[in-house]
Each structure stands twice: as structure tokens, then as C-alpha cells.
Amino acid sequence: MKKTTLPVGMHDKLFKRANVTYRIERSISDLLISRGFNRIETPTLEHVEVFGDEINNRHYHLFDKTGNLLALRPDITSQIGRVIASTRVETPIKFSYSGKVFHYNEEMRGLANELTQAGIEIVGYPAQEALQSALKAAQEALVASGVQDYQFEFSHASIMAVIFETLNLDEEQANQLAGLIRDKSITGLRMFTQANPSDLDDFLTHLPLLFGETETVLTEARELTQHPQILEGLDAIAELTRSVSDSLPQTTVDLAQLPTMPYYTGIMFKVFGDKIPDAFVSGGRYDKLFERFGAKELTAVGWAIDIDSVYQAIQDSIVFEGGNAWQSD
Secondary structure, eight states, X not given: OOTTOOOTTOOXXXXXXXXXXXXXXXXXXXXXXXXXXXXXXXXXXXXXXXXXXXXXXTSOEEEOTTOOEEEEOSXXXXXXXXXXXXSOOOSSEEEEEEEEEEOOOOGGGTOXXXXXXXXXXXXXXXXXXXXXXXXXXXXXXXXXXXXXXXXXXXXXXXXXXXXXXXXXXXXXXXXXXXXXXXXXOHHHHHHHHHHSOOTTHHHHHHGGGOEEEHHHHHHHHHTTOOOHHHHHHHHHHHHHHHHTTTTOOSEEEETTOOOSSTTOOSEEEEEEOSSOSSOSEEEEEOSSGGGGGTOOOOOEEEXXXXXXXXXXXXXGGEEEETTEEEEOO
């Protein structure tokens, strides 16, 4: 192998891309600090246990000189959970951060394995207040980064939790079901419910269709199930979207949204635009993370914005000449 080749999923950023992504990261970071978020920087390398109780084959692992298994961080939220649990940081508190995260993707998919994120964590505040504050900060960060057209999409982690707990599947079956939900396979889910019947059959087979305008989807979903936890999740989405309707008059829901992180326990949200298929922002509520590190349960809400996705969305409007870059009208 030539020394000039890069590991799979790694890329050099040159000129316009390097300049613009740096400016996006700096603009978002400066904005969040000005809004009262405490800047935090965590190490790129951590003990593997920080990110889960089991080895994840999508994470990058290596050993230190004493044989301890380490991981290149796949997310920063888990690290902040460790910081709060292991130091004398007093809550409530608001953090902001930016940095690299690493996920291993299959070679043929052509995805980047090194990503730049900026984000926030709001810890110890009342849940509704934290959610509203997080959504407002996300909007301001998108504006600061130059994104003009975007849509907030909501779901609730309890919906998927109820489905998987009710069916009590083994690992292979759970992975199969997750794939069918992710692919929105109506036929596949119908066949799955026939093989694994439960009181949630009607809801589960309609799950791929439960996306779109918020009130419409919530009304349809309530007609498909009487499960109290699912209904509570639907009510939580309705309450939040009504409370932010002045700043977010048009929102969507996708009840088949699988958690992007295993620690989400409540409202989840993503932000999409027209020019790229991936979300600019992913976030949600996670109250149980701190217990993994031996701390008490704390209300927490956070999000991360993918700097590289933002660049893809705005690159056509960027004028670049040498070391200078700015957005055109």
C-alpha cells in the first residue's frame, strides 16, 4: 500500500471546504457561548466503557501501552455524562462543544468515518424548558451557519422502546425488525407481525405511514393503539410542538424514527433540508445516561449539528477566492 493513501472513510479537506467548514464551526461555537453555554472540550480518546457496556463494531478501538481498550469517541454526549458524574460540576448547567467524532461505515457505502460536530447539552433543567431552549438554540445555529431552508421532524423514544419490549425479541429478530422499520417496509412488517403477534400489530404495520404533518400523524396514530406509554409519547410531541408553534409553525413527525443514540428516553428531533438526504441536526431528551456512570438521574436534552452536512447544503451559495469565503445573496 502506498503511503499516500488514506484509511477507509477518511478524507482531506482542502481550500474552500476546509475554509468554510472551519468558519461554520467557529460561528456556531461563538453563538452558543454568547447564549450562555459553557464551552467544554473532551478528549478524542476514551476508555471504551464510556460509550457502552458492550463492544460496538462501528467504533474505532485501540489498546494503550498497559493493555486498556480505548475508543476514538463516536459521540461527545456520553463524555459529558462522564464529566458530570465524575467531577464536581454543579447542575443545572448548559454546555456547548465542537470536535471530531468517529464511526466506522462499510467501505462500499462511501460514507465519511470522521465527522465534525458542534452541539449542546442542557442538564438539570425542567424538561419542557430544556426542550424549548434546545430547539431555539438549534434554529439560531442553523441561521448562523447559513442554512435557510429546513424542517424540524419529531418523534419519541418511548414508542420504539414499547414495541421492542412488548415483542421481547432475541438479538437477531430485533435487528431484523429495526431494519424493516428503518426501510419503512409495509410488507415486511406485516409478515413480521404475523410471525410475532402482539397487541401492537395494527400500530406496527401502519408505522411506515405515520409520517408527515404533525397534527395529522398524531391523530392517525391515536386511532391505532391504546397503549398508555405510546399515547403519552404522542401527547408529549403534541404539547411541545404547540409550545413552539410561534417559532416553528410547520413541523413534521416520523413515528418510525429509530433513536440515533441508545440513551434517548423522550422527545427526539431531527432537522432536514431539501438539498441533502441526511439530517443537519439530531437530538433529544436523555434522562438515564448519568446513571450509567453511577450518578443520579438528571433531566437532559442535547443535540449535535453535522458541520459537513451543513457545508453540503450551502456550498453552492459560497463564493471562495483564495483564503476568503462568504455567502452570496
